[in-house]
Amino acid sequence: MSNISSAQSAPGSSLFKVFRPWIFLAVLLIILPFIFSSGISVYTMNLMGIFIIFALSYNMLLGQGGMLSFGHAVYFGLGGFMSVHFMNYIEYEIFILPMFLVPIFGGIIGLIFAVIIGSFSTRRAGTVFAMISLGIGELVAASSLIFVAFFGGEEGVSGDRTMGPNVLGFDYATDVEVYYLIAIWAFITIALMYMFSRTPMGRMANAVRDNEERAEFIGYSQRKVRFISFCASGFFAGIAGGLFAINFEIVTEENLNALTSGVVLLMAYIGGVGFFIGPIIGAVVFTLLQTLLSNYTEIWQLYVGVLFVLTVMYAPQGLTGILAMHLPVIRMKRVGPLLMPYLRIGIPTIICLIGLVGLLETVHHVRSMPADQTMMSLAGLEFDTHSVLPWVIMVVFTVVGGFVAKSQAPQFREAWEEAHAPVSSDGGSAK
Amino acid sequence: MFELLFFSLLNGVVTGLLLFMLASGLTLIFSMMGVLNFAHASFYMLGAYFAYTISTYVGFWPGLILAPILVGLVGAVVERYGLRHVHRWGHVAELIFTFGLAFLIEEVVQFIWGKDTKAYQEPEVLQFALFNFFGQDFPAYKAFMLLISISIFVVLLLILTKSRIGLIIQAAITHPNMTAMLGHNVPLVFMGVFGVGAALAGVAGVIAGPALGTFPGMAVVLGPIVFVIVVVGGLGSLVGAFVASLLIGLLQTFAIALDYSVNDLLMLFNITTDADSALRDLWTLSLPQIAPLLPYLLLVLILIFRPTGLFGKRET
Numbered sequence: 001m002s003n004i005s006s007a008q009s010a011p012g013s014s015l016f017k018v019f020r021p022w023i024f025l026a027v028l029l030i031i032l033p034f035i036f037s038s039g040i041s042v043y044t045m046n047l048m049g050i051f052i053i054f055a056l057s058y059n060m061l062l063g064q065g066g067m068l069s070f071g072h073a074v075y076f077g078l079g080g081f082m083s084v085h086f087m088n089y090i091e092y093e094i095f096i097l098p099m100f101l102v103p104i105f106g107g108i109i110g111l112i113f114a115v116i117i118g119s120f121s122t123r124r125a126g127t128v129f130a131m132i133s134l135g136i137g138e139l140v141a142a143s144s145l146i147f148v149a150f151f152g153g154e155e156g157v158s159g160d161r162t163m164g165p166n167v168l169g170f171d172y173a174t175d176v177e178v179y180y181l182i183a184i185w186a187f188i189t190i191a192l193m194y195m196f197s198r199t200p201m202g203r204m205a206n207a208v209r210d211n212e213e214r215a216e217f218i219g220y221s222q223r224k225v226r227f228i229s230f231c232a233s234g235f236f237a238g239i240a241g242g243l244f245a246i247n248f249e250i251v252t253e254e255n256l257n258a259l260t261s262g263v264v265l266l267m268a269y270i271g272g273v274g275f276f277i278g279p280i281i282g283a284v285v286f287t288l289l290q291t292l293l294s295n296y297t298e299i300w301q302l303y304v305g306v307l308f309v310l311t312v313m314y315a316p317q318g319l320t321g322i323l324a325m326h327l328p329v330i331r332m333k334r335v336g337p338l339l340m341p342y343l344r345i346g347i348p349t350i351i352c353l354i355g356l357v358g359l360l361e362t363v364h365h366v367r368s369m370p371a372d373q374t375m376m377s378l379a380g381l382e383f384d385t386h387s388v389l390p391w392v393i394m395v396v397f398t399v400v401g402g403f404v405a406k407s408q409a410p411q412f413r414e415a416w417e418e419a420h421a422p423v424s425s426d427g428g429s430a431k
Numbered sequence: 432m433f434e435l436l437f438f439s440l441l442n443g444v445v446t447g448l449l450l451f452m453l454a455s456g457l458t459l460i461f462s463m464m465g466v467l468n469f470a471h472a473s474f475y476m477l478g479a480y481f482a483y484t485i486s487t488y489v490g491f492w493p494g495l496i497l498a499p500i501l502v503g504l505v506g507a508v509v510e511r512y513g514l515r516h517v518h519r520w521g522h523v524a525e526l527i528f529t530f531g532l533a534f535l536i537e538e539v540v541q542f543i544w545g546k547d548t549k550a551y552q553e554p555e556v557l558q559f560a561l562f563n564f565f566g567q568d569f570p571a572y573k574a575f576m577l578l579i580s581i582s583i584f585v586v587l588l589l590i591l592t593k594s595r596i597g598l599i600i601q602a603a604i605t606h607p608n609m610t611a612m613l614g615h616n617v618p619l620v621f622m623g624v625f626g627v628g629a630a631l632a633g634v635a636g637v638i639a640g641p642a643l644g645t646f647p648g649m650a651v652v653l654g655p656i657v658f659v660i661v662v663v664g665g666l667g668s669l670v671g672a673f674v675a676s677l678l679i680g681l682l683q684t685f686a687i688a689l690d691y692s693v694n695d696l697l698m699l700f701n702i703t704t705d706a707d708s709a710l711r712d713l714w715t716l717s718l719p720q721i722a723p724l725l726p727y728l729l730l731v732l733i734l735i736f737r738p739t740g741l742f743g744k745r746e747t
Binding site (some may be wrong): 126127134135156299308313367 | 467701727
C-alpha cells in the first residue's frame with residue numbers, strides 16, 4: 001500500500017500506473033479473509049477497517065489541516081448512535097432501506113455536527129482549536145449520559161444488523177459478510193479522502209497548515225479552508241461510526257468520550273501524520289496491538305503508552321516516517337551494506353527488550369496475583385517468580401543487551417550516513 | 432436554605448482553592464513555555480499515590496513534605512529530558528507529548544499500585560468536626576485543606592512579586608533572551624518552574640487524596656477541569672486562575688446543591704410537559720445533572736467570545 005504515495009510523483013505515467021496501488025488495495029481487501037479466515041482475525045480486520053477510516057478522517061485535521069483535535073470521537077460516536085437508530089428504524093420498518101446504506105446517515109450526522117461546531121471552532125488553529133475540541137468533547141460525552149432517550153444512558157443503544165431488505169442475498173449474519181461491507185466502504189472512503197487531499201482544496205489545507213498568513217495573502221480565507229476540511233473530516237468520522245454500529249450492533253457513551261478521541265490521535269500519530277498512508281499503518285498496528293497483545297498480557301496499554309511517547313520524542317514522523325527513511329537507500333540499492341549494522345544493533349536491542357518485557361511482566365504478575373501463586377508462564381516458559389534465577393537472567397538480558405546496543409550505536413550511525421550519502425559524479429558511492 | 436447556601440459556599444471555596452493549586456502551576460508553566468501541560472493533573476495523581484505509600488510507612492505528615500518534593504523531581508526530569516527534547520518539533524508536538532505522558536503516567540500508576548482505590552486517609556488528628564452549624568458538621572480536614580491552599584497562594588504570590596528569584600522568573604517569562612544575556616541560566620529557570628509547578632500539583636494531590644479518593648482515574652476526573660480554569664482565567668494570568676478556580680468551584684457545588692429542573696422553571700409559567708415525549712429528558716433536566724457540563728460550556732463560550740480569557744492579555 002505504500003505505492004499510493006509514490007504514484008503521485010509520476011504525473012506523466014500511464015493510467016495503469018496511477019491505478020496500480022488502488023487495484024492492489026482492492027485485490028488485497030478481497031483476498032484477505034481467505035488468508036486470515038479464523039473468527040478472531042476477521043474480527044480484527046473489521047475493527048481495522050473501521051479504525052483506518054476513523055484515523056484517516058482524523059488526519060485530515062491534524063496532518064493535512066494542522067488542527068490538533070482532542071474531541072474527534074464526537075463525530076464518530078454521534079455517527080454511530082445515528083446509525084444504530086437507523087438500524088432500529090429498519091427493524092421496525094419505519095424506513096425500508098438496505099443495511100449497507102446506513103453508514104451514510106452516520107456520515108450525515110457527523111457532517112451536520114461538524115458544520116455546527118466547525119462554524120465557531122475553526123476560527124483559529126493551534127491551542128484555541130485544541131481547547132475548543134476538548135471542551136466540546138467533554139460536553140457531548142457528559143450530555144450523552146443525560147439524554148437517555150437518544151444515547152441510551154450507561155448501557156448505550158443496540159440494534160440488529162440482519163434486518164432490512166437483502167441485497168444480493170447478504171443479510172450480514174456472519175462477520176465475513178460484514179467484513180466485505182466494511183472493506184467496500186473503506187475502499188470508497190480511502191479513495192475519496194485521497195482524492196480530497198489532491199484537490200486544490202486539499203492543497204490549500206496544507207498551505208494553511210504551513211503558513212496561514214501567507215495563505216491569507218494570496219486570497220484564501222484560512223477559516224473557510226479549515227472549516228471545509230473540518231466538515232469533510234466529520235463526515236468520514238461519522239461513516240466510520242456507522243460501520244462501527246453495524247459491526248458491533250451496539251454503541252455506547254464510550255465511543256464518543258475522551259478515551260476514543262485519545263485513541264484516534266494515538267493511531268494517527270504512531271502511524272505518522274505527515275503521510276497519507278500513515279494513519280492506515282497506525283490503525284493497523286494499533287488494532288493488532290489491541291487485539292493480539294491483549295490476549296497475552298494485561299499491561300498492553302503500558303506498552304502502547306511507551307510506544308506513543310517514544311514516537312513523539314524520537315520519531316515525530318511516525319512509523320511511516322521510519323519506513324520512508326529507507327526509501328532512498330532502497331532506490332540507490334545500498335541495502336546490502338546496511339544489513340550487518342542492522343543485525344549488530346538489532347539483536348542486542350531485541351535481547352534488551354526481551355529482558356525488559358520479562359521484568360515488567362514478572363513484576364506485574366507478583367503484584368496482581370495472590371501471594372501463594374508464585375508460578376507464572378511467559379512465552380511458554382514456566383518459572384517461579386519468587387526464585388532468584390529468572391530475575392537474574394532478565395536483568396542480565398536487559399543490561400547486557402542495552403549496553404551492547406549502545407556501544408554499536410556510533411558504528412550504526414556511520415553506516416547509516418554512508419548509505420545516505422549522495423552519489424558522487426563518477427557513479428560510485430561517496431566513500 | 433441559609434445553611435445550604437453557607438455550606439455550599441464553604442465547600443465551593445475548598446474545591447476552588449484546591450483547583451487553584453493545580454491551575455497556578457499550569458498557568459505559570461504555560462506563560463513560560465507556551466505549552467499547555469496535559470500531564471499536569473497526572474502530577475497531582477502521583478502526589479496522592481506517593482503520599483499514600485509514604486503514609487503507610489511513616490504516617491501522613493512526612494508524606495505532606497516528601498511526596499511533593501518527589502513529584503517536583505519527576506517534573507524536573509520530564510522537563511529536562513522530555514519536553515526540552517520535543518521542543519524543537521514545535522508546540523503541537525509538545526502538546527501531544529504531554530498528552531502521551533498523561534496516558535503513560537496513568538498506565539504506570541496502574542502498573543505499580545493496581546487499579547483499585549487506595550485506602551489513603553486523613554490523619555487521625557484531623558478526624559473531628561470543626562464546628563456544627565444548623566446541625567451539619569464541618570470536618571476539620573476541609574479547614575486544613577483551606578489553610579494549606581491559602582498559605583501556598585500567599586507564599587507563591589510573595590515569591591513571585593517580592594523575591595529576587597521571582598523577579599528572574601518574571602523576566603524569563605517576558606524576555607527570555609535578555610535574561611539569558613544578563614547571565615541567568617534560563618533553561619534552569621524553566622526546569623525549576625516546571626518542577627515547582629509539578630510539586631504544587633503534588634501538594635494538591637497529597638491533601639485531596641484522602642478527601643476525593645486515590646484511584647487511577649483521579650487525573651482524568653480533574654485534568655480537563657483545570658484546563659477550563661486556566662483558559663477561562665486567561666492563559667498565563669495567576670489572578671485569572673485564582674478567580675476562575677473559585678468560580679468553577681462555586682459553580683459546581685452550587686449546581687449540585689440546588690436541585691431545580693427545567694420542569695420547575697416551566698411550572699412558574701404554568702406550562703405542563705408530556706412525560707412520554709422524545710424530549711422528556713430535556714424537561715426533567717435538573718441543575719445537579721448538568722453540573723458536570725457547566726465548566727465545559729463556560730470554556731467553549733469563553734473561547735468563542737473572549738479568547739483571551741477573563742484576565743488574560745494574549746490570545747491562546
